Amino acid sequence: MARVVVNVALKPEILDPQGRAVQGALSRLGLSGVMDVRQGKQFIIDIDGELEGDRADLLEKLAGELLSNPVIEDFTLTVEN
């Protein structure tokens, strides 16, 4: 089995109002020195068999077409075979 983890976050130049609200909450709850919070998404995808070749290429492509919107988001993809 392969486990694929895709992390998606807004690009640095895109305003993240949710991250900003979380930042405010952390500070209010007493955590000092919070400089920035960015909120993202994580997809944990379990796949039967080894992920390689065409399937790996397709998943990489879909991470950019379905799981993230490249206009506003970046993604990272890691595979544990």
Added chain:
Amino acid sequence: MSARIGVVTFPGSLDDVDAARAIRIAGGTAVALWHGDTDLHGVDAVVLPGGFSYGDYLRCGAIAKFAPVMSLVIDKAQVGLPVLGICNGFQILCESRLLPGALTRNDHQHFICRDQRLRIESTDTPWTMDFALGQEIVIPLKNGEGGYVASEVVLDELFAENRVIATYQGENPNGSYRNVAGISNKAGNVVGLMPHPEHAVELLTGPTIDGVPFFTSVLKSLIGAP
């Protein structure tokens, strides 16, 4: 026979009934399209209505762009079919790459619902030709993720090419870059608009009837079209 305007219903669409009603009030024939349709039933134009298609899961409009009916709409839009995306429909058009940029969470984090003043910035599209250039209108705005974002290069291009069709007047309601409320593609046939013209077609239920010209415009543009 009056022009046939399709209104797509996705699971989670809310404003499809109002959009169909607006089309009828403008004098057109509204044709119900389902997200699973593999045939556009010969419609002359398409409205993608507001709502929360597929529950807004993943990102607003991200799953709707893969609906069977959307592959037909995307193909036809690229060869001139007039398409209007309202609110969630605008988000779907951006996700489908028929329009540049994206819609993000309102900068103030709150869902907003109010009557919104707009200025019509382009009458060169089949959806806005019945307005006067610079005309100010008031129609409802209701969104949680209505902040229009695009790169500076894209924004410059949109303004230079006369593709910003409407701007917010007064206080910016959602953090949209440069007060952009609606845009078109290069050809002008595809228009996305965050506020809701279909809710401003009758004085009984709307603040104005300023939404009507969006629908009379497309009917007018279709006269004489093959």
